[in-house]
Amino acid sequence: MTFDVLIIGSGIIGTSIARELSKYQANIIVLDKENDVSCGTTKANSGIVHAGFDAKPGSKKAYFNVRGARMFKELQKELDFPYEENGAFVLSFSADGHDTLLELLDRAQKNGVDGCSIISGDEVRKLEPNVSKDVVEALYAKTSGIVSPYEMAIAMAENAGANGCKFEFNKDVISLTKKESLFEVKTKDGSTYSAKVVVNASGVHSDEINNLISNNKYEIKGRKGEYVLLDKEFSYISNTTLFQLPTKMGKGILVTPTCHHNILVGPTALDTDDKDNTWTTFDGLFEAFTKGLLSVPSLPRGGIITQFSGIRAHESHDDFTIEFSKDVKGLYNLIGIESPGLASSPAIASHAAKEIADYLKLSPNPNFNPIRKGIKHISHMTSEELKDAIKDNPLYGHVICRCEVVSEAEIRDAIRRYPGAKDLDGVKRRVRAGMGRCQMGFCTPRIMEILAEELNLSLDEITKKGEGSKIVVGGIKE
Amino acid sequence: MKHVRLLIIGGGPAGLAAAVSAYDKGERDILILERENKLGGILNQCIHNGFGLHTFKEELTGPEYAQRFIDQVVERKIPYLLNTTVINVNNDKTVSALNEDGLLEIKADAIILSCGCRERPRGAINTAGSRPAGVYSAGTAQKLVNIDGLLPGKEVVILGSGDIGLIMARRMTFEGAKVKAVVEIMPYSSGLNRNIVQCLNDFNIPLYFSHSVVEIKGDKRVESVVIAEVDERLNPKMETAFEIKCDTLLLSVGLLPENELARGANVDISRVTRGAIVDDRLMTSVDGIFECGNVLHVHDLVDFVSQEAKEAGEKAVEYINSSAKKEYEKIIVETDGKVRYVVPEIILKNDNYNPLTFKLRVGNVYKNIKLEVSADDEVIYSKSKQVVAPGEMETISLRTKEVEKMRIAKSIKVYLRSEE
Numbered sequence: 001m002t003f004d005v006l007i008i009g010s011g012i013i014g015t016s017i018a019r020e021l022s023k024y025q026a027n028i029i030v031l032d033k034e035n036d037v038s039c040g041t042t043k044a045n046s047g048i049v050h051a052g053f054d055a056k057p058g059s060k061k062a063y064f065n066v067r068g069a070r071m072f073k074e075l076q077k078e079l080d081f082p083y084e085e086n087g088a089f090v091l092s093f094s095a096d097g098h099d100t101l102l103e104l105l106d107r108a109q110k111n112g113v114d115g116c117s118i119i120s121g122d123e124v125r126k127l128e129p130n131v132s133k134d135v136v137e138a139l140y141a142k143t144s145g146i147v148s149p150y151e152m153a154i155a156m157a158e159n160a161g162a163n164g165c166k167f168e169f170n171k172d173v174i175s176l177t178k179k180e181s182l183f184e185v186k187t188k189d190g191s192t193y194s195a196k197v198v199v200n201a202s203g204v205h206s207d208e209i210n211n212l213i214s215n216n217k218y219e220i221k222g223r224k225g226e227y228v229l230l231d232k233e234f235s236y237i238s239n240t241t242l243f244q245l246p247t248k249m250g251k252g253i254l255v256t257p258t259c260h261h262n263i264l265v266g267p268t269a270l271d272t273d274d275k276d277n278t279w280t281t282f283d284g285l286f287e288a289f290t291k292g293l294l295s296v297p298s299l300p301r302g303g304i305i306t307q308f309s310g311i312r313a314h315e316s317h318d319d320f321t322i323e324f325s326k327d328v329k330g331l332y333n334l335i336g337i338e339s340p341g342l343a344s345s346p347a348i349a350s351h352a353a354k355e356i357a358d359y360l361k362l363s364p365n366p367n368f369n370p371i372r373k374g375i376k377h378i379s380h381m382t383s384e385e386l387k388d389a390i391k392d393n394p395l396y397g398h399v400i401c402r403c404e405v406v407s408e409a410e411i412r413d414a415i416r417r418y419p420g421a422k423d424l425d426g427v428k429r430r431v432r433a434g435m436g437r438c439q440m441g442f443c444t445p446r447i448m449e450i451l452a453e454e455l456n457l458s459l460d461e462i463t464k465k466g467e468g469s470k471i472v473v474g475g476i477k478e
Numbered sequence: 479m480k481h482v483r484l485l486i487i488g489g490g491p492a493g494l495a496a497a498v499s500a501y502d503k504g505e506r507d508i509l510i511l512e513r514e515n516k517l518g519g520i521l522n523q524c525i526h527n528g529f530g531l532h533t534f535k536e537e538l539t540g541p542e543y544a545q546r547f548i549d550q551v552v553e554r555k556i557p558y559l560l561n562t563t564v565i566n567v568n569n570d571k572t573v574s575a576l577n578e579d580g581l582l583e584i585k586a587d588a589i590i591l592s593c594g595c596r597e598r599p600r601g602a603i604n605t606a607g608s609r610p611a612g613v614y615s616a617g618t619a620q621k622l623v624n625i626d627g628l629l630p631g632k633e634v635v636i637l638g639s640g641d642i643g644l645i646m647a648r649r650m651t652f653e654g655a656k657v658k659a660v661v662e663i664m665p666y667s668s669g670l671n672r673n674i675v676q677c678l679n680d681f682n683i684p685l686y687f688s689h690s691v692v693e694i695k696g697d698k699r700v701e702s703v704v705i706a707e708v709d710e711r712l713n714p715k716m717e718t719a720f721e722i723k724c725d726t727l728l729l730s731v732g733l734l735p736e737n738e739l740a741r742g743a744n745v746d747i748s749r750v751t752r753g754a755i756v757d758d759r760l761m762t763s764v765d766g767i768f769e770c771g772n773v774l775h776v777h778d779l780v781d782f783v784s785q786e787a788k789e790a791g792e793k794a795v796e797y798i799n800s801s802a803k804k805e806y807e808k809i810i811v812e813t814d815g816k817v818r819y820v821v822p823e824i825i826l827k828n829d830n831y832n833p834l835t836f837k838l839r840v841g842n843v844y845k846n847i848k849l850e851v852s853a854d855d856e857v858i859y860s861k862s863k864q865v866v867a868p869g870e871m872e873t874i875s876l877r878t879k880e881v882e883k884m885r886i887a888k889s890i891k892v893y894l895r896s897e898e
Contacts, residue, residue, distance in 0.1 A: 229601070233741070282606045282692060282714070306601035308609065383574070386581045394578035399513065399563035403738075407576075439599035441615045445626055459628055464611035468698035471611055472628040473725070476653045 035466025044310030225267025403436020490519020492771025499791030631726025643730020
């Protein structure tokens with residue numbers, strides 16, 4: 001079968017483009033080398049919908065960031081993912097910072113970002129009392145937001161899937177060639193696909209995919225960012241995202257609430273040669289937390305429940321590439337989509353999808369349904385809703401994860417969806433079972449049982465995150 | 479809304495003993511809520527023996543110990559609901575719980591929280607490295623092995639020398655796994671001495687004190703861990719680092735009382751025990767809400783949990799039956815830096831001179847000391863100990879005469895005195 005569009009990568013860019021393209025009549029397939037959507041940079045970043053005051057005026061980053069950020073509210077209504085406009089401060093710790101704040105304010109105006117102002121340290125602390133006394137002033141960006149990036153990508157993928165888009169996983173693309181007008185795509189497991197357009201949305205590997213076929217070479221440098229995450233118990237620390245004045249190495253350490261009321265501290269910025277290495281380091285975790293203390297001196301070390309790191313796809317031109325390849329007809333490249341890539345993603349996707357649709361002369365899909373309903377979470381329900389839900393399906397009354405209060409019905413729903421959860425991490429990202437303070441201590445064996453039942457596997461075949469990550473090595477001695 | 483006089487949240491050892499004692503004290507309107515599919519709590523997966531030496535004067539396995547109490551609950555026909563998870567407790571003693579029959583809304587005259595504790599996860603110890611399969615808390619591994627019959631791994635390193643970790647070192651060895659090391663960041667174990675002897679020494683499993691796991695390696699599944707010695711401030715000395723190949727890292731790095739429900743009811747929580755602050759009736763800062771067992775503070779032996787729960791059951795019944803709610807003046811029990819905590823932390827100025835028990839843990843290993851209690855400046859209790867250690871809970875049983883002195887004192891102190 002020949003696909004109209006083959007998308008490589010199911011991060012926020014790949015899934016968003018898939019969803020935009022499913023508005024047209026086209027055969028679309030998304031391939032990912034991992035076992036699920038959203039396993040790369042999308043699952044491990046700050047989850048900030050940047051307002052758009054940071055990017056250089058005139059850059060693609062500025063253009064797509066500002067437009068993308070404005071699309072979140074509408075998208076949330078359609079796709080039902082966690083997003084909140086919580087506002088952000090860029091904290092300045094000395095009078096020297098004043099000029100930089102003015103520059104940011106100026107950028108905000110040039111980029112067309114509304115709701116930005118410079119306020120005093122006391123005004124900041126009036127809004128966020130836990131902010132350090134050392135803060136002298138700050139830029140306040142009211143339209144900055146937070147989003148759950150992996151849940152957004154999952155929502156995009158589910159909606160694309162419902163509108164006819166196909167997803168295949170564990171498909172690591174190793175060869176990309178063109179025969180006449182068609183691409184031939186080969187994956188490590190021996191599969192071959194044929195497509196008219198290939199969308200290169202492969203994040204930190206987008207240079208490698210491009211370089212398989214194009215003479216116009218790119219080089220992505222991995223830049224690792226490490227984070228620590230605090231228990232919900234400490235959600236009082238801040239409702240607003242707290243940036244520190246940017247440095248050459250990025251936006252500095254932020255302290256921010258997440259959509260699920262944890263407090264996230266990070267990221268560090270360390271260039272790395274191994275673009276898949278998301279291992280955290282002793283020094284990095286120390287640095288993240290210590291710098292976080294500058295913004296909030298009372299950050300409790302004992303409140304940390306987990307750590308992680310993600311790799312930014314930094315490209316040396318320091319701006320996004322969002323265009324058809326100049327030498328390979330039909331290859332659409334998305335390269336160097338680092339911060340503010342998440343905030344930009346809706347605008348990037350609609351721009352890219354339009355160019356691809358024009359290229360392929362696609363007609364609109366009359367059956368496109370923009371609505372995706374999220375998994376019903378019992379932790380969000382009122383008493384009346386709970387009663388109705390349990391009457392309808394008693395498994396809503398069976399709590400599996402106690403830290404985050406997640407029921408068996410939600411977990412089964414997460415597995416049955418398309419593309420659905422296939423492993424413990426997939427369940428975790430969709431329904432939060434295991435995201436809480438015990439970090440899967442109690443619910444691991446129970447979720448294994450549900451996965452085994454739903455996927456018709458034996459317990460010793462269940463994995464944490466796909467091949468090679470089995471939870472157990474077998475049965476005990478009889 | 480359903481009404482019960484005494485609601486017990488958690489059907490493990492604490493909840494069961496509390497229910498039995500409340501019944502024996504005359505209360506007939508009791509309900510136990512348990513989220514698992516059977517009573518007994520964590521004892522169900524503790525299939526090793528060593529339970530009950532104090533209570534029953536014999537060595538029982540965990541499930542056997544639990545069964546003794548389950549039998550008593552069943553004999554008394556005390557009602558309980560299984561597969562029922564409490565999602566909310568309010569300070570007016572209304573409770574919401576979920577099961578497959580629906581949402582239960584209950585109003586209670588008194589509530590005993592007996593919901594136990596949970597294990598500290600990897601995140602709490604800030605270990606760097608990858609996030610592969612193969613890193614489990616010791617209790618999760620125990621459930622996989624003992625309940626589900628599954629083997630988590632074949633080559634194991636255990637971080638932390640808490641009791642569950644020690645027990646699992648032996649258990650995994652029995653099942654054919656090779657336990658390569660137990661690594662403890664402190665210069666002493668947080669587990670019982672008998673477990674070090676029976677679970678490690680007997681199987682030649684090396685125990686590294688003052689060491690920690692500084693990095694976990696392996697993308698999909700654990701491939702090795704890096705271990706280093708730590709300095710006095712517990713920071714790793716990287717020059718001492720060495721690597722051990724393994725496919726599994728079990729964590730036994732401490733237990734935390736599970737007090738999310740209590741927090742929701744605005745119960746005051748101790749920063750030290752992470753359990754509620756209770757008075758000598760085991761009542762929390764919220765009138766009519768009691769705590770006992772590991773939700774209050776982490777015990778070393780289940781026998782002491784049962785004893786404490788028995789007391790909580792009796793006090794809750796006394797509370798329900800007392801028509802007028804009296805306000806008593808409170809005396810906060812002080813400790814020195816060496817005694818890390820004492821439970822109860824509050825003594826009420828009333829005329830109940832019944833015997834009373836303090837439970838406490840020390841913050842370090844101390845040798846040749848006296849464990850003492852003073853009321854104002856008079857030493858009312860003193861006991862010589864050759865050694866006290868953080869891994870073992872100490873108890874102080876005070877008689878009527880001493881309790882009487884305490885109740886009229888202005889200050890009460892529990893502390894260690896060095897023996898010259």
